[in-house]
Amino acid sequence: MAGRFFGSSAASIAMIVTNTPSQELALTNLAYISASDLPKFAVPGHSNLYLASIGDVFDYAIFCICGLNFDNTAHESIRGGHIALNSIQRRCAKVSAAESIDVTRFVPPENFNLAVLTVELDFIKRVGSRNEQIDAIILAKQLRRRLNNQVMTAGQKVLFEFQGNNYSFTVREATVEGQGKSSSIERGMILDDTFFVFDAPRDSGIKIINQREGTTSNIFKQKEFNLESLGIGGLGAEFADIFRRAFASRVFPPHVTSKLGIKHVKGMLLYGPPGTGKTLMARQIGKILNGKDPKIVNGPEILSKFVGETEKNVRDLFADAEQDQKNLGDESDLHVIIFDEIDAICKSRGSTRDGTGVHDSIVNQLLTKIDGVESLNNVLLIGMTNRKDMLDEALLRPGRLEVQVEISLPDENGRLQILQIHTNKMKENSFLAPDVNLQELAARTKNYSGAELEGVVKSAVSYALNRQLSLEDLTKPVEEENIKVTMDDFLNALHEVIPAFGASTDDLERCRLHGMVECGDRHKHIYQRAMLVAEQVKVSKGSPLVTCLLEGYRGSGKTALAATIGIDSDFAYVKIISAETMIGLHESTKCAQIIKVFEDAYKSPLSVIVLDDIERLLEYVPIGPRFSNLISQTLLVLLKKLPPKGKKLMVIGTTSEVDFLDSIGFCNNFSITYNVPTLSRDDAKKVLEQLNVFADEDIDSAAEALDNMPIKKLYMLIEMAAQGAQGGSAEAIYSGKEKINISHFFDCLGDVVRLI
Structure with missing residues (x-):
């Protein structure tokens, strides 16, 4: 805490402690100094505020300083370089009269009220x-x-x-x-x-x-909240924000809020990715409040096929609160109404073209009840949604669902809390093996939501239980004391439960089937520079979005390099957008898919998106030339759009048609462009040495023939030569027992050159 209060510029002043001049001044709790010393403790931005800290930096007292008497005259009895403290203040600051102490100007931090x-x-x-x-x-x-x-x-x-x-x-x-x-x-x-x-x-x-x-009111059933006991992990900051905005005013008696001239918050919206704990938090908020049991409604349940019935269902939700307010006024209990999937019924008015206007009527009815002419002051409406963008804007303004809290993916500490909550009973009952390291699991589960972490625990338990079962005899008694959930069970569960907003590791690995071999200094330089860019995105405060374009001949290894950068960056969210996943889709559907990948990336603190073969994404045809302007404009906008505050994004594009992209102004939207070259003779020799498929005396001649060859074609050529090996087999060659015959290799090379 002390670190928040003191900056590097804070300088202490040595002062002599003396007694407060009079009993009257001692009762003010102010520390008194000479008027000449007063400016040294002025708080910036406050003309009449002087604060000082006294004592050790880790355990100090803070007093308001004064240099004037009650009649605004100077304290002549206090000499310069002295500070007057009463006996209680000296005890608090752990100092004595006539002692020399260090006094430092204190500047209050933000949120100090x-x-x-x-x-x-x-x-x-x-x-x-x-x-x-x-x-x-x-x-x-x-x-x-x-x-x-x-x-x-x-x-x-x-x-x-x-x-x-x-x-x-x-x-x-x-x-x-x-x-x-x-x-x-x-x-x-x-x-x-x-x-x-x-x-x-x-x-x-x-x-x-x-x-x-x-004193405080009895709105809550208990004095303190233990979020862990409520089953809520990793959401302490969000809960504190909700409490301050929605409940702080309700804690105080009605006469206090009426004197302040404020109205209670009547609605809040919890939004964020699926599985992050929105519904859980809303239900637990309802449970910890005194008063009526919360009404929990799923959005679609409100809808009815009968005319006017849907609007009546909405009015019925508020009927009890209306009656209570009419009978009891400000003494009425708080009525909590929880709307799950509120986007299903509160879409933007005019956006639903079903011809009935039911959705518009629902929004109007809710607005009337929350903030209409006869609005209720004893209602708290909690809405939850994964699609905040679909809600009618009128619902989100102050006076309605004005408290909007994003329940985002948990950080590492939050994931640890969630794992502890779901494994507490196992640990208490000795079912959790000693080798289970929850801290390591929390570090491994980047971008896992709370629901997905619960799924990991369930999956791990299933492995442990399965070891105790025999498929040959399911009636065999289970020895309860032998059930142990081990670290291996959790690691297996991580392969089984994949986060929706995680890295597409399998897709990225398919982009580099042959792995990554050292291809020479030019390729190494590009990789190192791109990794520096990834590090810049990670640590920089001024670069939340960095874009990088890899261009070069087809088959030169651009996609494999981009995939490697994505994997080695260790970012929580890594996705690849390629044309092969969009075959047969209309261009508007393709745009929607691309936009969704970017929106998902904005939900993660650190993300990498790979735009593979941009010309294929744009449906480029050299005859004409022709391309999709809709997809082009979508990508151009997304490449310039900064991610939300606190989120960072790196976009890596690959292309074999850099001239075309340059002609339509696409290249200008990338921060950096690297040319991925074909292999030189020396590069090819390095690759062949690592593959170890040629005899030592044949490597130089093979490398000479592969000069200026794209690495993808090199791999294809080696595959052809190995599969048709004379006097050997592909398995023996790849295991190092046999070598490719150089004459047969040149025969295959002639076929490949003709194919090129």
């Missing part, structure tokens, strides 16, 4: 059986005014005067807006909207009244 401050009250000095009654509402108002812009830290003690008595309070909890609890120091700044919660020891003699109005 206190939402709730929980404090424990006590008298500074207890005298006999003293009893005092404190109005929580009045005290909170006074403290907000007196301690405005002061920083409070959990465990800190503060002196103050209230209605003629001197009190102290100890900070028990300091909750910052939009942040949950963490292992870091709880600390934040008091503002006008900070909410105070008061407590007092039983034997203190302090009785707090109006505590009901001064």
Whole structure:
């Protein structure tokens, strides 16, 4: 936490500690210095705010600094280079009077405002059986005014005067807006909207009244949320965002929100790829809330073939909430309505041409209930969808489904949490083998959704259970103590459960059937430069999209090189777009498929897309020439479109018709272009040496004949010569037991040249 507060430019100032000049000043909780020292602690952007940190950087106190008396005159009793602290402040900062300490200007970080401050009250000095009654509402108002812009830290003690008595309070909890609890120091700044919660020891003699109005409401069934116990993993940040936007205002009593002049959030939308936990989160939110049981509706269930019945189904969902609000007003319980697959019924108005107008009516009905003339304040509508783009825009504006949270694919830490949730019972019951390393599995499962991780666990268990079964006798008793889910079971499951947004490893491997052999310095240079580009995409903040074009003769190894770069980049999402997967499709369908690959890539933090044989994708015909302008324009737009914030994309294109692409302005859309050359004599010799299919004395003459040969044709020639080997077999040649006869090789070469 300390690292967030101090930058490299922070410079400490040595100052001498002295006592606060008067009891009156001691009760302000301010630290006092000479007016001449005051500018050293000015907070940028705040004309009247001066903050300083005192003590060790990992365990320090932060005080608001003042250089003026109550009448705005300078503190003449405090000399330059001195700082006045009261006894409680010195105890908090762990310093003594007359001691020299380091004092540093403190600049508050972003998101430092206190939402709730929980404090424990006590008298500074207890005298006999003293009893005092404190109005929580009045005290909170006074403290907000007196301690405005002061920083409070959990465990800190503060002196103050209230209605003629001197009190102290100890900070028990300091909750910052939009942040949950963490292992870091709880600390934040008091503002006008900070909410105070008061407590007092039983034997203190302090009785707090109006505590009901001064404490949190009972909207939740429990004080703290353990997301793991709710079965939610990797979504802590998203849950904190939902809580801040949708529930923070509902935690406080109605009179607080009415004084603030705000209305509660009535709707939220959870969107993202399938299987990421949207439905799970919505259901668990419904469970942890007090009040009516949530109504869970699947979008298509609302639809009815009878006229007006669909709209009635929507109205019925809100009927109970309407009745409660009419009878109880602000005291009404919260009614939660969960809409799964909301895109099925709330498509953009006018987009569905079924002639009935039912979908338009559903949208209108929902808008009326959520934000109409007689809108309800006791309803929370939670919608879920994989296709946010299909929803009517009117649903997404403030006052409706205004809280929109993307539930994206989990990161490595999130995947670890999800795996722990799904294996906890196994571990408790000793079914999980000691060799299972969940941290390693989390690292291996890039781009797996929560549902896919659950599938991996189920698949691993199936392997473990299958070892205990005998297909010859299924009635044989199972020895429960022998069931162990091992690391090998999980590794086998990873091959069985493939992520929808993962790397197309099989497709990429098919692009380099012969693997990758060293082809000389020119090919090595291209590979190294392309990998540097991939690294640039990975670490750079200014290059979220980089495009690279590999051009050269057909068969020169462009596709194999692109596939190798995709695999070696170790990006979570790697897909190849090739014409062979789109045979027979209409050009508009091809465009839709290409767009979907790019949209899927935007859901992953790091992605690589390979556009193989771009001229084939564009349906290029040299006679004319002719090509698909629709596909061309689609690709041109996608090659320029920056991925969403936080996402990074590398696009690798391959082509054998660079002149054609250049003529239509396509090459200008690639950041870098590399020419993949044919093999020189030396390159061919290196390849042949690695293949080890010729006798040593024949390699030079074979390499000489292969000068300026594309590597793909070299492999084809070697295959022909090996298959028709005289006096040997292809298996013996590839195993190194036999060698290709050089005369037979030249015969095959003549056939290949004639084919060329």
